[in-house]
Amino acid sequence: MSDLLKRLGIGAGIGIVVAILIGWGTYEIYFLKSVLDGYEFLSYDGRMRSRTEDVEQMSIDDVVIIDIDNNSVAPPEEGGLGNYYDWPHAYHGQLINTVTSGNPSALLFDIIFDQENTFNFELVNALNANNAPTDESLAEVTGQFLSSNDPQLILEATYNSQKTYHALVFEQE
Known part of the structure; x- marks a missing residue:
C-alpha cells in the first residue's frame, strides 16, 4: 500500500x-x-x-403583539376564558376582524388550530332551526351564542382580511 x-x-x-x-x-x-x-x-x-448585518433595524413601535396571558387562560369561574385550546375558533375570527379594521400590514398567528369540537354549536343551531324559541330573551341569547361561536367565522375573517397568516403543521395520518 x-x-x-x-x-x-x-x-x-x-x-x-x-x-x-x-x-x-x-x-x-x-x-x-x-x-x-x-x-x-x-x-x-x-x-x-x-x-442580519445589512438589514435596516426597525422600531418596535411598528409591531403589536397580542399575547395569551395567564388572565386569559384562567378558569371561567375566575373571569378567564379557560384553556385556549377550548376557545371557539370564532373568538379568533372576531380578533381578526377587529385587528384588520385598523388596516395592519399583516396579522400573524403563532397558534396551531386543531379541529374544533363544534358539538354545542351544531346542537344549538339544529334546535334553533327546528324549533326557534318564542321567548324574546331566549331568542336573543341563542342568537348571541350562535354568532359568537360560529366555526366559519375564523375562515371568513381570514379570507376577508387578505392579511392574516396562520402557522402550519403537517401531520402524517
Whole structure:
C-alpha cells in the first residue's frame, strides 16, 4: 500500500475515533457537553448576526403583539376564558376582524388550530332551526351564542382580511 493511502487511512481512523469520543463525551461528560454547547451557542449567535448585518433595524413601535396571558387562560369561574385550546375558533375570527379594521400590514398567528369540537354549536343551531324559541330573551341569547361561536367565522375573517397568516403543521395520518 502506498504511503499516501496509509496516511489517509490513519487520518480517517483517528478522525472516526475522535468523533466517537466527542459524541460519547457530550452525552456522558457534562463538562464537555457544556463547553461544546457554549461554543455552538456563540457560533450560532455569530452566524445570525452576520446574516442580519445589512438589514435596516426597525422600531418596535411598528409591531403589536397580542399575547395569551395567564388572565386569559384562567378558569371561567375566575373571569378567564379557560384553556385556549377550548376557545371557539370564532373568538379568533372576531380578533381578526377587529385587528384588520385598523388596516395592519399583516396579522400573524403563532397558534396551531386543531379541529374544533363544534358539538354545542351544531346542537344549538339544529334546535334553533327546528324549533326557534318564542321567548324574546331566549331568542336573543341563542342568537348571541350562535354568532359568537360560529366555526366559519375564523375562515371568513381570514379570507376577508387578505392579511392574516396562520402557522402550519403537517401531520402524517
